[in-house]
Amino acid sequence: xxxxxxxxxxxxxxxxxxxELGLDFPQVVFExxxxxxxxxxxxxxxxxxxxxxxxxxxxFQRLQKQYEYGLGKIxxxxxxxxxxxxxxxxSNTLMEQKLVMAHVFGHADFFRNxxxxxxxxxxxxxxxxxxxTRVRRHVDRQGSEKVEEFLDACLSLENLIDxxxxxxxxxxDEVRGPEMDEDxxxxxxxxRFPVQRRYMEPFINPREALEKERAExxxxxxxxxxxxxxxxxxxxxxxxRHAPLADWQVDCLDIVREEAYYFxxxxxxxxxxxxxxxxxxxxxMTTKLVAQGEIINYADKHSSTLATQPGRINPYxxxxxxxxxxxxxxxxxxxxREWRECDDYAKRRTWDTGAMKGxxxxxxxxxIHSDQSFLDAxxxxxxxxxxxxxxxxxxxxxxxxxxxxxxxxxxxPKLLNQFTNMGQPIIELVDAxxxxxxxLYLRHIYEGTDLREDFARQTIRSLHTIWTRPVNLETAIExxxxxxxxxxxxxxxxxxxxxxxxxxxxx
Amino acid sequence: MRRVDQxxxxxxxIVKGQIRKNLRKFxxxxxxxxxxxxxxVAVPLPEIxxxxxxxxxxxxGGVGQGEGQPGDEVGQDPxxxxxxxxxxxxxxxxxxxxxxxxxxxLPHIEPRGQQNVETDTHRYRSIRRTGPRSLRHxxxxxxxxxxxxxxxxxxDADDPxxxxxxxxxxxxxxxxTRVPESSAAILYMMDVSGSMGAEQxxxxxNAAFWLDAWxxxxxxxxxxRYIVHDASAREVDRHSFFHLKESGGTKISSAYRLANDxxxxxxxxxxxxxxxxxxxxxxxxxxxxxxxxxxxxEEELLPKSNQFAYGQVKSAYGSGQFKHDLDQKFDSEDLVxxxxxxxxxxxDCLREFLRRGR
Numbered sequence: 078x079x080x081x082x083x084x085x086x087x088x089x090x091x092x093x094x095x096x097e098l099g100l101d102f103p104q105v106v107f108e109x110x111x112x113x114x115x116x117x118x119x120x121x122x123x124x125x126x127x128x129x130x131x132x133x134x135x136x137f138q139r140l141q142k143q144y145e146y147g148l149g150k151i152x153x154x155x156x157x158x159x160x161x162x163x164x165x166x167x168s169n170t171l172m173e174q175k176l177v178m179a180h181v182f183g184h185a186d187f188f189r190n191x192x193x194x195x196x197x198x199x200x201x202x203x204x205x206x207x208x209x210t211r212v213r214r215h216v217d218r219q220g221s222e223k224v225e226e227f228l229d230a231c232l233s234l235e236n237l238i239d240x241x242x243x244x245x246x247x248x249x250d251e252v253r254g255p256e257m258d259e260d261x262x263x264x265x266x267x268x269r270f271p272v273q274r275r276y277m278e279p280f281i282n283p284r285e286a287l288e289k290e291r292a293e294x295x296x297x298x299x300x301x302x303x304x305x306x307x308x309x310x311x312x313x314x315x316x317x318r319h320a321p322l323a324d325w326q327v328d329c330l331d332i333v334r335e336e337a338y339y340f341x342x343x344x345x346x347x348x349x350x351x352x353x354x355x356x357x358x359x360x361x362m363t364t365k366l367v368a369q370g371e372i373i374n375y376a377d378k379h380s381s382t383l384a385t386q387p388g389r390i391n392p393y394x395x396x397x398x399x400x401x402x403x404x405x406x407x408x409x410x411x412x413x414r415e416w417r418e419c420d421d422y423a424k425r426r427t428w429d430t431g432a433m434k435g436x437x438x439x440x441x442x443x444x445i446h447s448d449q450s451f452l453d454a455x456x457x458x459x460x461x462x463x464x465x466x467x468x469x470x471x472x473x474x475x476x477x478x479x480x481x482x483x484x485x486x487x488x489x490p491k492l493l494n495q496f497t498n499m500g501q502p503i504i505e506l507v508d509a510x511x512x513x514x515x516x517l518y519l520r521h522i523y524e525g526t527d528l529r530e531d532f533a534r535q536t537i538r539s540l541h542t543i544w545t546r547p548v549n550l551e552t553a554i555e556x557x558x559x560x561x562x563x564x565x566x567x568x569x570x571x572x573x574x575x576x577x578x579x580x581x582x583x584x
Numbered sequence: 585m586r587r588v589d590q591x592x593x594x595x596x597x598i599v600k601g602q603i604r605k606n607l608r609k610f611x612x613x614x615x616x617x618x619x620x621x622x623x624x625v626a627v628p629l630p631e632i633x634x635x636x637x638x639x640x641x642x643x644x645g646g647v648g649q650g651e652g653q654p655g656d657e658v659g660q661d662p663x664x665x666x667x668x669x670x671x672x673x674x675x676x677x678x679x680x681x682x683x684x685x686x687x688x689x690l691p692h693i694e695p696r697g698q699q700n701v702e703t704d705t706h707r708y709r710s711i712r713r714t715g716p717r718s719l720r721h722x723x724x725x726x727x728x729x730x731x732x733x734x735x736x737x738x739x740d741a742d743d744p745x746x747x748x749x750x751x752x753x754x755x756x757x758x759x760x761t762r763v764p765e766s767s768a769a770i771l772y773m774m775d776v777s778g779s780m781g782a783e784q785x786x787x788x789x790n791a792a793f794w795l796d797a798w799x800x801x802x803x804x805x806x807x808x809r810y811i812v813h814d815a816s817a818r819e820v821d822r823h824s825f826f827h828l829k830e831s832g833g834t835k836i837s838s839a840y841r842l843a844n845d846x847x848x849x850x851x852x853x854x855x856x857x858x859x860x861x862x863x864x865x866x867x868x869x870x871x872x873x874x875x876x877x878x879x880x881x882e883e884e885l886l887p888k889s890n891q892f893a894y895g896q897v898k899s900a901y902g903s904g905q906f907k908h909d910l911d912q913k914f915d916s917e918d919l920v921x922x923x924x925x926x927x928x929x930x931x932d933c934l935r936e937f938l939r940r941g942r
Contacts, residue, residue: 117586117587117588120588121588125587125588129587129590129591129594130591131591131594131595131598131632132591132595132632132634133588133591134588134589134590134591134592134593134594134595134596135591135592135595135631135632137588137591137592138592138595138629139629139631142629221594222603222604225594225604226604226606229607229634232634233634233635233636234636235636236636236637236638237637385648385649385650386650387648387650387652387658388646388648388658389648389649390646390647390648390649391649394649395649464649465649465650465651465652466647466648466649467647467648467649467650467652467654468645468646468647468648469645469646469647469648469658470645470646471645477657478645478657478658479654479655479656479657479658480648480652480653480654480655480656480657480658481645481654482654483653483654488647491646491647492647495646495647500639501637501638502637502638502639504637521637526639526640527639527640528637528638528639528640529638529639529640530640531635532635532636532637532638533635533637534635535635536635536636536637539635
């Protein structure tokens with residue numbers, strides 16, 4: 078903590094206000110940093126102790142240029158640890174610092190209370206530092222080129238994880254039932270030659286030969302066993318266990334996977350997390366913190382944070398407005414069956430049971446929801462109309478991007494679709510012994526949107542680097558199934574015909 | 585060195601293709617080094633997007649928010665994906681040259697001759713105790729005042745009020761430095777015969793813009809002259825140089841003659857650093873004229889210029905013979921030649937032209 082005496086005072090004030098509102102957060106350690114330091118921390122995803130990699134350098138340069146040319150600046154950065162570290166840009170005005178501190182308390186409260194963050198390691202700084210040391214050691218031994226090349230391959234597979242596995246137990250045995258004992262089955266299938274005289278038995282059916290045949294049979298049976306037993310989304314874990322990797326490679330892959338899981342809850346809660354922090358800063362600023370002379374500047378800052386660009390969704394705005402809407406509805410008791418079934422517009426608008434449960438409700442919402450369930454539960458059709466959400470797309474005649482539809486009944490599913498699996502395609506590993514040749518077989522669960530082909534082809538190559546045997550990906554282009562394969566030297570494409578599921582083919 | 589600098593350096597080296605060559609195909613260059621009217625350019629912002637399984641462009645669609653009715657346009661396409669962020673900002677010519685120099689790893693030019701010609705310049709880089717208010721150095725003044733108050737015990741940390749007095753004030757002031765005066769003349773020659781199309785001219789225009797930028801960053805005075813030729817040569821202004829549409833035959837020697845006359849008349853080589861850049865598609869009238877060209881070069885133009893460079897633009901009609909003739913006759917140290925296949929090759933050509941630092 079290196080705050081100036083004045084900021085220390087403001088911080089105490091903001092903290093007291095936050096606690097009074099009912100927020101519950103770990104100790105927040107504020108650091109005042111200069112622009113280039115903040116950009117650096119941001120480039121490292123909040124952890125300057127991370128392993129060396131060029132992409133952090135790239136991100137740093139981008140942020141620096143953006144800042145230098147006045148195209149954007151970062152006001153604050155807060156990381157999910159305990160104690161919670163928050164960095165404030167030293168060029169912020171006093172009003173901005175107040176706003177940012179209030180915002181940070183919102184995030185800190187969210188990190189601690191939102192259940193999607195429960196499995197995250199709150200001492201990630203140490204973990205990341207360890208990762209850094211480990212990667213540096215591998216670099217020293219193997220050479221930077223080699224390690225970096227392998228890391229790049231791992232990073233291009235970064236999204237092949239199963240984020241939901243953090244919250245549910247995916248037990249293989251339960252689904253599969255008792256395991257078949259191949260050895261016993263094989264023992265029953267071994268053929269003996271008929272023996273007339275008992276003393277001839279060891280010569281006609283020698284023990285070693287029988288043993289060998291049994292082992293071969295068992296092997297063949299095991300080969301027929303599906304592997305993995307069930308399709309898995311956690312491709313990285315499977316590769317960790319089964320790919321022919323050197324120790325240092327296993328370690329690198331493990332690091333990439335662990336960090337991907339650490340960041341997954343943040344990707345799942347962009348809207349609700351930013352929405353909550355904005356809701357909190359707005360509440361704290363307007364009711365407690367802002368001084369009279371600052372109100373115009375505050376309003377200006379706040380609204381520029383919530384500004385929209387055509388063809389984009391601003392997570393701050395959408396989340397903030399949803400929280401405000403929830404608070405208002407629960408204050409008026411405007412929810413539940415009776416309200417939902419009321420079709421008198423005027424009555425709905427002025428609906429008021431005097432319930433005043435708004436604040437209680439928003440605290441509950443911030444505890445249990447991720448973006449997807451948040452939008453699903455609270456994005457009402459009225460909200461979509463009032464806040465002018467729309468679907469846009471390319472006009473086939475002019476080629477320009479135009480608004481296509483504003484009907485809430487189509488906008489909502491489209492938006493939810495965008496937030497499914499954090500906006501990433503769902504890809505699962507189906508078979509690691511495809512055609513009994515040790516080939517990897519992955520399936521893209523096609524839901525109407527094609528993969529970007531050049532990227533997918535390259536990613537298949539990355540998989541091949543790790544698996545070393547041919548890699549297949551089943552996906553679809555415009556509803557027609559295809560199989561993309563890379564066998565180590567060449568790329569192949571095989572048509573799989575129209576998708577069997579008609580509603581997907583037509584989507 | 586900060587830790588991040590290592591990663592930045594590594595990234596830069598990948599972008600430049602010095603290491604990890606297999607990553608180069610993922611480098612997106614944005615609108616690197618393109619002029620956008622006036623002095624606005626797109627800042628080069630190379631990015632590398634690691635491929636992963638991701639959705640295609642979703643038919644260019646998605647969900648947005650804001651005013652508008654179905655059918656209304658929703659503004660510009662964003663980059664193809666999050667990886668690309670070309671930024672357009674104002675950059676001065678000086679910065680441009682710096683960017684170019686850094687991108688191409690150009691050496692600074694060492695002017696030849698006229699080391700004895702020096703001029704005085706005024707640079708505001710010293711501090712005085714007197715001066716006009718407009719030049720008051722706020723920070724230094726404040727520091728002096730703070731120091732004085734602390735020494736005299738007037739400073740109260742709880743009420744950090746610092747009031748400068750007359751004697752605390754510091755003002756910016758100038759130093760006189762002597763710098764060698766250097767002047768350069770750039771002569772552009774371009775073939776405007778029928779075989780040079782719009783695309784070829786565009787390439788020349790781009791190349792010339794960057795050559796200008798670089799040389800201007802290296803000299804205090806730069807004069808630029810433009811010569812066009814088909815079967816005969818004449819001098820034109822900048823605008824016509826780039827827009828002239830001519831046709832007819834090609835006689836390169838005519839341009840060389842005119843260039844030589846201009847140098848003799850206006851830019852005596854003992855006082856000027858002369859640069860000649862010639863662009864053509866490589867066709868010449870006859871072998872006899874080529875022989876004449878080679879003689880003119882050897883006897884007149886090469887001895888008089890710092891650098892003579894010939895850029896051969898690829899066109900559908902040009903034979904490209906002239907570059908062969910030049911390469912055969914001259915050492916590449918004396919006369920630089922370069923073939924420009926398409927726009928992407930402009931940078932390589934510039935590097936070739938300027939890397940000798942003359």
